[in-house]
Amino acid sequence: MKKTLARIMEEFRSWELPQLTHRDAFFPIVKGKATVITGMRRTGKTSLCYQKMKELTDSGIPRDRILYLNFDDDRLMSFTSDDFQTILDVYYGDFPLNRDNLCYFFLDEIQNVSGWEHFIRRLIDRENIQVILTGSSSKLLSSEIATCMRGRSVRAVVYPFSFAEFLQAEGVFESLPPRLSDRDISLLRNALKKYFITGGFPEVQATDTRTRYAILQEYIDLVMFDDVVERYNVSNVQVLRHLLDSVLNNPSQKFSVSNFHKEMQAQLKLKCSLADLYDFIKYLEDAYILFRLSLHSRSVKKVQVNPAKIYPIDMGLVRAASRDPDANCGHLLENMVFLQMQREGWKMGYVVTEKGGHEVDFYAHHPIDKRTRLVQVSYEMPSRETLAREVRALTQAGEELGVTERLIVTWDDEADLDGDISVIPVWKFLLGMK
Numbered sequence: 001m002k003k004t005l006a007r008i009m010e011e012f013r014s015w016e017l018p019q020l021t022h023r024d025a026f027f028p029i030v031k032g033k034a035t036v037i038t039g040m041r042r043t044g045k046t047s048l049c050y051q052k053m054k055e056l057t058d059s060g061i062p063r064d065r066i067l068y069l070n071f072d073d074d075r076l077m078s079f080t081s082d083d084f085q086t087i088l089d090v091y092y093g094d095f096p097l098n099r100d101n102l103c104y105f106f107l108d109e110i111q112n113v114s115g116w117e118h119f120i121r122r123l124i125d126r127e128n129i130q131v132i133l134t135g136s137s138s139k140l141l142s143s144e145i146a147t148c149m150r151g152r153s154v155r156a157v158v159y160p161f162s163f164a165e166f167l168q169a170e171g172v173f174e175s176l177p178p179r180l181s182d183r184d185i186s187l188l189r190n191a192l193k194k195y196f197i198t199g200g201f202p203e204v205q206a207t208d209t210r211t212r213y214a215i216l217q218e219y220i221d222l223v224m225f226d227d228v229v230e231r232y233n234v235s236n237v238q239v240l241r242h243l244l245d246s247v248l249n250n251p252s253q254k255f256s257v258s259n260f261h262k263e264m265q266a267q268l269k270l271k272c273s274l275a276d277l278y279d280f281i282k283y284l285e286d287a288y289i290l291f292r293l294s295l296h297s298r299s300v301k302k303v304q305v306n307p308a309k310i311y312p313i314d315m316g317l318v319r320a321a322s323r324d325p326d327a328n329c330g331h332l333l334e335n336m337v338f339l340q341m342q343r344e345g346w347k348m349g350y351v352v353t354e355k356g357g358h359e360v361d362f363y364a365h366h367p368i369d370k371r372t373r374l375v376q377v378s379y380e381m382p383s384r385e386t387l388a389r390e391v392r393a394l395t396q397a398g399e400e401l402g403v404t405e406r407l408i409v410t411w412d413d414e415a416d417l418d419g420d421i422s423v424i425p426v427w428k429f430l431l432g433m434k
Contacts (some may be wrong), residue, residue, distance in 0.1 A: 199316020
């Protein structure tokens, strides 16, 4: 194993780091803690590690103070916990003076080696090493790697491309100009149409529709079988598949587990307990293929008795799984708005007002700058009657919750309404423009 590790380390130092689309993901480096890169499969966790390595070398950190090992490498298939010390022996054997310097160890798919957490804690406690971990397999999800570190880690979540990252990947804009011309706005609107269809998974960006659907459907199967069925030893695969198919075909909508359970038993004659269905939802959420949004309320009972809304990880993934991809653009638009706020770190819930029972898609609070906002999503500027209802809901919710920032996000409409309510096109919202 010593010779194998020496060869792999030398190979890493000799190859040039790839040039990739710059990711805007939060990447915390905290002394005394490992950084754990989490997210659904194929979102670009390893690419984010390459980006961080490039940033380190650009800042003047010598390449020999950076180590990268991928435990999916077939040459490390026989690697065991007894071999972890060999990593340090080989590395410091080549660079003994680095014991006096802060070094960076990027360890990909670390969960493939049993007992890895003991070695990582030793690195953190006894060595001058900043550790970055990734993982995503049936053995241990990246989210569970963070849990195994028991307070000794900070987490960075990688999502599919944001719209800004998509613009870079497509070569539309490397960075937005300070003032947008009419031509710039036309380019942005055109790019948005493609982003709304393809979604943000990096691998599918340059593919045709048929290939894109095949790749994304493979992602769905990979998550279902490897991250759920194999990981949690699920035997009722038929129910799990029906559940995942149902939520992917109904994005941005309330999902009642009890109603789904009744329908499944009555119409499909599928047998499954309510407890299992709740577990399946949690497993899928842990694998980052979907997110749940609960009612925003101070009453715990109200939160528990009201169904959560379900938001899949990517619009392209929804289309690849959907029986009618263009059936409801409004729900897909809401899903896109949710994902952007999720990337930006907003804590969210949907709102039902105490007075009148009016519903607002999102109450959002940002824990960093303490901003709050109410966001309603409507694909088109609604009719006068519907618009009055949307304004009434935002106004009432704003009064009850003390929120003054109130938005209606549409596909392409823009206006300022009475009551300090702004109508904003989604391309501006995704790019953080007023």
